[in-house]
Amino acid sequence: MSSIITFLTGPWATPELISWNFQILVMGFLVCISCALVGTFVSLRRMSLLGDAISHGILPGIVLAYLFTGSLSLFPMWIGAALAGIACGVSIQWLHTKTRLREDAAMGLTFTTFFALGMVLLGLNAENIHLDVACILYGEIGLIPLETDWYLFGKNLGNQAIWSMGFICIFTQLATFFFYKILLVTSFDLSLAKSLGIPVNWVQYGLMFFLALVVVASFESVGVIMVLAMMILPPVSLSFLFTRLPCILWSCIALSIFYSLGGIHLAYAMDFPISASIALTAVFIFLPCCLLGSKGGLLIGLFDLVKKPQIEDCSTK
């Protein structure tokens, strides 16, 4: 019993812990929402692994930006990473359409090459870069409260990293809101979208841009692999509960709170890296959804199977 109480109250025991963990909670919440919004459309288009590819592909951009500017400030890194991510996406597209390679091979080839390039650049400049590769892989959301504060007109507005993530999050939400119909129709019926005169390719590029933006914004806190969990798991889990896209999108926000809360508690109790425990929480939430969900959950499927046994396939007889 006491262990449960510690699990629940541990991160919020003292005022210092509360202010520290609250910042992490907000950051995790913002990251989860942005990732989930983009991830919903990405997974609808069966491009889930493109997120993985692009998130690996931004590494050389980050390293190069760091080499040029010599600082860990966010803006140049975003530029570098966004450029690298776009280059990665474009070369995947080019290899896939212009050569004999299939899309999956083009993807695997491009992102591993980009990632290796980034690692070699890091290795060559190891003495003047203080960028931990392991940190890029699983993030350091626990150190977010250490970021410098943001001053506007002499007023201290609080943590800079959280503010910038917040702007990205709002930007993503606004874009989803304004382009909702276009995104909807291009995700579900490409030929209808084409016949309506929607510039399908540009929508695709725009989605890839947002993917790169969100990945870049969140790589520092959750790393390039966990970002995949935060993109794909919310829409997939929710698809077992709802079938309407707006329901899924709205409930992503609620789910994000659970993710970041659960992540913080789990990490505090077991001493795990926070980003990995957010991903684990996501998996723990996914499993019951998949088993018990009312829309195509496994148990429901079994129940249906018992209730009305499938008609025997005549062709086998």
Added chain:
Amino acid sequence: MSLPRINFSLLGLLSFGLISSSMLHANQPLTANEEAVLGKALVFLSFQDPSLRVMVLGVLLMGLNCGLMGGYIVTRRLSMFGDTLSHAVLPGIAVGYSLTQSKNNWALMLGATFSGFAGVWFISFLSRHTKIKTDSAMAIVLSGFYALGICLIAYLQKSDGGGVANLENYLFGSIVGFSQGDLLPIVCSLILVLGTFVLFSKELLATGFDPSFARSIGLPVGLLEFSLSALLTFCIVSSLQIIGVVLVSALLIIPAATAALITIRMDKLLLLSGVLGAVSGFTGCFISFLKNGLPVGPVITLCSASIFLTILWLHPSQGRVCLWARSFKRNQKIRLENTLKACYQVLEELSFLEESFPQSLLGKRRGKSSGEIEREIDALVRHGYATRVLSVGQKQSDLPPETMITLTPSGWELACKMIRNHRLWELYLTQEASYAADHVHDDAEKIEHIIGEKTIRQLERILSNPRLDPHGKLIPSQLDIESGWTREHSSP
């Protein structure tokens, strides 16, 4: 056929690099740094150091193994599956470590294999029994297993204080401390892979390219698929120590993708990708040995990627540059032939009464500006298909003198052939394929340049040596062309 060519080009590239770098520094004394690098290169290439020999052998076999396995992965569109699997083995490594409390190779391998199998099972279960698509299932397994692995490793590190720092080597790989014992898993996996590929090559080919056919002839498709993913797991697990979780898929995909650019035969593809994997492993190991701080996995990846890029652009028959050159040449030929055709048509409009015709008529016919026509005629003259003279004719006027063009016999012959190809094809389409007469032009416009003499003979036989095309124009026959067909014959 293509294998020796690639090896030669690779050798050429390598020797070119060596020669050019030695030329650059030929007349300068070597700096200490360069001397150290050269010394290291000599140490590496002499293969005297036994531990170095083990390393090189390990890297070579690993490259061969991954290259061979990759051949099957890439042709079955499972590239990202390999990536997923390589991340999914991470929790197994942590569990294997925690059970034995040592960096015992076999425990780690066993754990990794089990967790790889679990990953495979999850992917196939989720994509088969729920509405989750394969790509989402892979993403879930990849990130979920990876998160679990990271958490477990962090937990172990906390609980027994830094002793597991080595486990992080599995993320990025390292060749430091690679010993003979580490060679054993690679060799075992290679033997398994080779054995399976040799014994079941036909079965694997059938299941890979046509699963329903394979099922219909009674092959155990499910079993074969499973054994292939088991082999893939072994291959990944044995390579993890050197190249790491993130980049092992590079060594699986890139050599095989390179081979797939060149050949479409499976046996050649496997052979090539195995060789390319071994070559990039060796080169990567060599380069990372030369410079401190260069991690071996990324360097191997970059080596294979640069081989891929070289072949993508410069391969003698499939390279992009050669393809561009070929299509440029073809376009030039087509433009030339179109100009000749227009010349014929101009002459036809003049009812073949004149030998030569003014350039402006050609321009009108082709619908192009005088500058463009000028260039096209330049090309004709250069190829010896036409001559041009500035007319100082009887019709003196204020206009500038007109350029008159005369086709040479060879130009005349080619022009006749093009016209014949065009009109024969039009006739064939209207008569045999019942096209409308006003629908056949575009099709004929394309095929006239590539249709061969043999097909022409066939067409003539089918259409019983026609004289007139669907638009009522004359089709010059072979006899006409060969007997120096003149306008006396054709004038009605």
